[in-house]
Amino acid sequence: MIARALARAQIARPTVRAVLAVALVAAAWLAWSPGTRFGLVGAYGGWRYASIRLLDVGLVPLAVTGALAGSGPRERRLDEHLRTLGLSPTHLVGAVAGSGAWVGLAVLAAWAVGAAAGGWLRAVVIGGSGWAGPTASSGAARDLLLDGRLVVAAALVGALGALVGWLVRRDDLAIGAATLLSIGYLPEWSAALGRLPVTIDALAFSPLGAVRVAAFADRGLAAPGYARPAAALPFGAVLAAWGAVLVVAAVPRRTRRRSPRSGVATTATSGAGPGVTSRVPGLGAVRRPAPVTVVRGTALAVAVAGTLAFGAVVPARTAAALPWRWQRSWRDAERAGWSSPQTVDRYLQALRSTPVGDPAELVAPSGAVDPAVVASIPRATTVERQPVESMAGPDHVVVRLDFATPIVSGSTAFSSYLIRFVLARDPDQRWRIVGAEGPVADGAAPAPGPGGS
Amino acid sequence: MLPSSPPIAPDAARVAPDPAGASRSGRPAPVGPWPTAPPPGVVGRALLPGVAHSRRWWAGVVAAWVVGALAGVAPAAFAGYPPPGLAASALLGALGVAGLAPLVVVPLVAVIVCDDDHEQVAAAWHAVGVGPARRLALRTGAAALISLGLLPVGALAGLVAAIGLATTGADPWSPGWSGGPGPAALGLGAGLLVLAWVIGGLVAAAAVTPSRAVLVLVSSWLVTGAVASLVHFSAGLVVAFRLMPWAPLWPFDPGSSDSAQFAASIPPGTRIVVGLLWLGVLSVVAGCRRRSTPYPIPGERRRRRP
Numbered sequence: 167m168i169a170r171a172l173a174r175a176q177i178a179r180p181t182v183r184a185v186l187a188v189a190l191v192a193a194a195w196l197a198w199s200p201g202t203r204f205g206l207v208g209a210y211g212g213w214r215y216a217s218i219r220l221l222d223v224g225l226v227p228l229a230v231t232g233a234l235a236g237s238g239p240r241e242r243r244l245d246e247h248l249r250t251l252g253l254s255p256t257h258l259v260g261a262v263a264g265s266g267a268w269v270g271l272a273v274l275a276a277w278a279v280g281a282a283a284g285g286w287l288r289a290v291v292i293g294g295s296g297w298a299g300p301t302a303s304s305g306a307a308r309d310l311l312l313d314g315r316l317v318v319a320a321a322l323v324g325a326l327g328a329l330v331g332w333l334v335r336r337d338d339l340a341i342g343a344a345t346l347l348s349i350g351y352l353p354e355w356s357a358a359l360g361r362l363p364v365t366i367d368a369l370a371f372s373p374l375g376a377v378r379v380a381a382f383a384d385r386g387l388a389a390p391g392y393a394r395p396a397a398a399l400p401f402g403a404v405l406a407a408w409g410a411v412l413v414v415a416a417v418p419r420r421t422r423r424r425s426p427r428s429g430v431a432t433t434a435t436s437g438a439g440p441g442v443t444s445r446v447p448g449l450g451a452v453r454r455p456a457p458v459t460v461v462r463g464t465a466l467a468v469a470v471a472g473t474l475a476f477g478a479v480v481p482a483r484t485a486a487a488l489p490w491r492w493q494r495s496w497r498d499a500e501r502a503g504w505s506s507p508q509t510v511d512r513y514l515q516a517l518r519s520t521p522v523g524d525p526a527e528l529v530a531p532s533g534a535v536d537p538a539v540v541a542s543i544p545r546a547t548t549v550e551r552q553p554v555e556s557m558a559g560p561d562h563v564v565v566r567l568d569f570a571t572p573i574v575s576g577s578t579a580f581s582s583y584l585i586r587f588v589l590a591r592d593p594d595q596r597w598r599i600v601g602a603e604g605p606v607a608d609g610a611a612p613a614p615g616p617g618g619s
Numbered sequence: 620m621l622p623s624s625p626p627i628a629p630d631a632a633r634v635a636p637d638p639a640g641a642s643r644s645g646r647p648a649p650v651g652p653w654p655t656a657p658p659p660g661v662v663g664r665a666l667l668p669g670v671a672h673s674r675r676w677w678a679g680v681v682a683a684w685v686v687g688a689l690a691g692v693a694p695a696a697f698a699g700y701p702p703p704g705l706a707a708s709a710l711l712g713a714l715g716v717a718g719l720a721p722l723v724v725v726p727l728v729a730v731i732v733c734d735d736d737h738e739q740v741a742a743a744w745h746a747v748g749v750g751p752a753r754r755l756a757l758r759t760g761a762a763a764l765i766s767l768g769l770l771p772v773g774a775l776a777g778l779v780a781a782i783g784l785a786t787t788g789a790d791p792w793s794p795g796w797s798g799g800p801g802p803a804a805l806g807l808g809a810g811l812l813v814l815a816w817v818i819g820g821l822v823a824a825a826a827v828t829p830s831r832a833v834l835v836l837v838s839s840w841l842v843t844g845a846v847a848s849l850v851h852f853s854a855g856l857v858v859a860f861r862l863m864p865w866a867p868l869w870p871f872d873p874g875s876s877d878s879a880q881f882a883a884s885i886p887p888g889t890r891i892v893v894g895l896l897w898l899g900v901l902s903v904v905a906g907c908r909r910r911s912t913p914y915p916i917p918g919e920r921r922r923r924r925p
Contacts, residue, residue, distance in 0.1 A: 358878070474779055494700070
């Protein structure tokens with residue numbers, strides 16, 4: 167009952183209502199735009215498509231409202247009033263977590279309404295069933311199972327968010343913490359996280375990540391191509407562990423001691439924040455001074471050790487996972503003037519210079535360039551090498567040859583040709599040409615008149 | 620204790636204190652121990668101890684530490700360059716905090732500036748002759764002063780991360796400035812820091828409560844990032860993206876980033892115009908908000924006066 171009352175109070179807050187409105191609009195947009203391409207029109211069709219997005223795009227508003235449900239009573243000292251009325255700390259934390267679960271269900275409801283509205287509006291605009299298209303449902307049993315999982319997951323995310331909010335005590339910090347916990351599952355991050363697959367694995371072990379894996383049996387990301395089927399049960403255990411950790415941290419430890427001033431026995435609450443000097447008996451009116459120096463010193467030592475380990479381990483791994491243009495070897499080759507486009511530039515310059523230079527050192531001993539390629543390069547009016555930004559990889563460089571006088575082949579005249587150089591890196595880190603493909607016609611010129619050559 | 624105090628009338632808030640004891644409008648001037656408003660330095664020094672013990676300061680310290688550690692090894696980890704010298708890494712760490720000031724410093728400044736309204740002690744400033752605009756400016760200056768403390772944190776983190784990188788022995792290390800940022804980068808960082816202070820102060824003036832300020836900032840970041848990622852799939856959204864609140868500071872340019880999803884080219888002129896536009900919008904919203912309710916009380920709605 168207290169949980170529901172706290173949840174109702176939260177939903178009455180303009181800030182929480184604004185987040186609920188954002189969730190509704192986001193779900194409507196998701197159901198409106200891409201889902202309908204697959205025939206998922208109609209209210210139920212929109213829900214079927216957008217429902218699972220609650221645990222990626224919708225995870226942020228879900229976690230934020232849950233966190234506000236936890237921090238709100240704390241910041242407004244409502245917890246002290248409830249404890250004055252006789253509520254035990256354990257029950258109080260339970261009520262707050264329960265209110266977070268209820269608020270999570272409210273977000274789920276807003277999401278459902280938005281998704282259904284988006285799907286229905288799409289059906290009105292483009293036609294089709296106002297309820298669901300023929301491909302929307304994958305069977306009543308599977309739909310119900312997924313919906314049930316979503317309901318439980320929404321409540322769990324809300325409850326976990328509430329516990330986090332309770333621990334951080336302030337609304338602003340609660341919003342920040344909830345955003346940090348949930349932002350990793352936004353589809354926009356998928357490409358960035360995909361470069362370091364270990365981050366996807368780590369994300370699955372985060373509190374909200376564990377909820378998502380347990381709900382969908384997938385420890386991947388929301389974006390296409392990042393699905394990683396996983397057993398739900400182990401991650402259910404991870405989720406339970408996170409819940410236990412948060413509950414233990416949230417429930418204050420009670421230690422009775424004597425007040426030095428009044429001599430009245432009071433109960434000190436280790437969960438009380440700095441500067442909180444409640445006069446309510448049992449709420450931490452008298453506290454032993456926190457060993458601030460020890461705590462800060464330990465925190466600093468842990469931070470320094472962690473950062474040293476980070477510096478020793480992570481940069482090498484991230485550097486190895488970088489795209490080729492950001493690789494150390496590529497930078498070194500560029501600096502030495504032996505990157506693949508620089509080699510091709512010098513090769514072209516050697517063949518087009520007068521007198522013709524010797525490109526032998528630019529071609530690998532094992533490589534060979536077709537005589538047709540060698541002959542075509544000096545004859546071209548202009549030569550243009552593709553920019554580095556448009557290269558698919560370091561080992562292929564495309565060159566375009568433009569001819570002022572079109573070359574006639576049969577009944578067609580061509581004014582430009584493409585040559586694709588294949589390069590390989592030598593042991594001395596120099597890129598050398600190992601082959602060339604082409605020239606192939608690229609641009610046709612106007613057909614020549616009779617007698618043209 | 621001020622929570623139960625009625626809101627002060629808007630016109631009363633604009634009454635300037637008069638040394639003679641009466642304002643120009645004939646009403647009694649605010650009485651206080653200070654004959655004039657406290658100078659900015661006093662405000663900053665007074666604010667420092669309170670904020671330094673608060674959780675948001677420590678949250679800012681953690682964020683600055685993480686950013687500084689990443690920035691300190693960024694050339695080797697994310698750009699394919701040799702590891703910078705230790706001193707350069709420290710400078711890179713501080714520069715990383717300044718460069719990410721829109722993400723790290725803006726929320727810190729905003730929530731600190733919101734304190735007076737949120738704790739409902741804004742009227743106390745009025746009692747010492749400080750109006751809403753000056754109070755917000757003083758508070759912003761003090762918060763800016765406090766946020767400068769994050770730079771050494773980032774520098775220390777960058778230094779420690781660089782020492783960790785040097786211990787691997789993969790590259791020869793140097794204690795000097797090799798691989799450090801140039802003057803242009805330092806100037807850009809300083810500019811971003813100042814801009815972050817301005818944005819933080821304006822967001823606070825418009826949002827009133829810390830939670831609302833953080834929510835506004837988080838929403839603006841997410842919306843800007845989401846629209847930027849959609850531009851890759853729908854080129855028609857280019858104009859919409861350029862009008863996003865953080866588009867003027869968008870760092871991912873096609874020339875310097877290979878992210879097809881997030882790299883977007885925005886001409887410098889567009890950045891300046893859109894940035895000024897958003898600063899103007901924030902200023903107008905903040906001005907209107909403060910003109911209508913100089914001392915808003917969070918959680919209470921204004922009642923229409925008969």
